[in-house]
Amino acid sequence: MELIEGIKGRRSIRKFTDQEVTRELIEEIVETARFAPSWKNSQSVRYMLILDKEIKDKIANECVMDFEWNTKSINNAPALVLLLTVDKRAGYERDGSESTSKGEHWQSFDAGIASEAFSLAAYAKGLGSVILGIYDEAKVIEAAGVPEGQKVSALIPVGYPAEEPQAPKRKEVADLLTVK
Numbered sequence: 114m115e116l117i118e119g120i121k122g123r124r125s126i127r128k129f130t131d132q133e134v135t136r137e138l139i140e141e142i143v144e145t146a147r148f149a150p151s152w153k154n155s156q157s158v159r160y161m162l163i164l165d166k167e168i169k170d171k172i173a174n175e176c177v178m179d180f181e182w183n184t185k186s187i188n189n190a191p192a193l194v195l196l197l198t199v200d201k202r203a204g205y206e207r208d209g210s211e212s213t214s215k216g217e218h219w220q221s222f223d224a225g226i227a228s229e230a231f232s233l234a235a236y237a238k239g240l241g242s243v244i245l246g247i248y249d250e251a252k253v254i255e256a257a258g259v260p261e262g263q264k265v266s267a268l269i270p271v272g273y274p275a276e277e278p279q280a281p282k283r284k285e286v287a288d289l290l291t292v293k
């Protein structure tokens with residue numbers, strides 16, 4: 114898939130077919146996503162694939178702060194990926210001191226880059242996904258058994274698309290770019 118077409122054509126998908134998404138397929142997506150850039154190449158992003166229906170149901174029904182859209186998106190999807198990040202790597206020196214004045218900022222920054230890489234790699238394989246930010250982190254950690262010292266940086270339901278949404282309106286270049 115051509116890169117520009119991929120960036121422009123990817124949409125957030127919230128409705129999925131029943132077709133199964135296998136561990137092997139997610140492995141192929143992560144094989145691409147792992148080339149995303151990261152703070153000093155610290156690669157502190159981890160992907161936890163939830164195929165277990167009981168855990169997925171629990172996250173959908175009890176861990177998304179009653180935001181119905183997210184309950185539906187996760188319930189609809191055959192697979193749920195938790196985008197995790199290891200604490201105190203991005204933005205920190207090996208001795209644990211802060212590398213910049215921005216503290217934990219770079220941890221989320223790396224998670225954002227990885228989310229886009231993962232979403233685009235999934236799209237290139239004909240899959241749809243949506244990055245979810247509305248969830249109760251402590252509840253997700255508990256429900257999924259996230260290892261200590263890791264944050265839940267996003268939830269990403271994944272599956273074969275059962276919808277073809279239009280692109281939500283984008284700002285014009287003139288609204289986004291200033292030149293001095």
Ligand SMILES: Cc1cc2nc3c(=O)[nH]c(=O)nc-3n(C[C@H](O)[C@H](O)[C@H](O)COP(=O)(O)O)c2cc1C
Binds near residue numbers: 125126183186245281
């Ligand atoms: C950090 C982040 C958090 C988001 N959280 C949610 C969410 O909780 N629920 C949801 O349905 N969509 C969520 N989205 C998806 C956005 O609504 C979507 O990307 C935006 O409307 C643009 O649509 P597009 O992805 O189809 O281009 C999130 C996206 C990002 C990047």
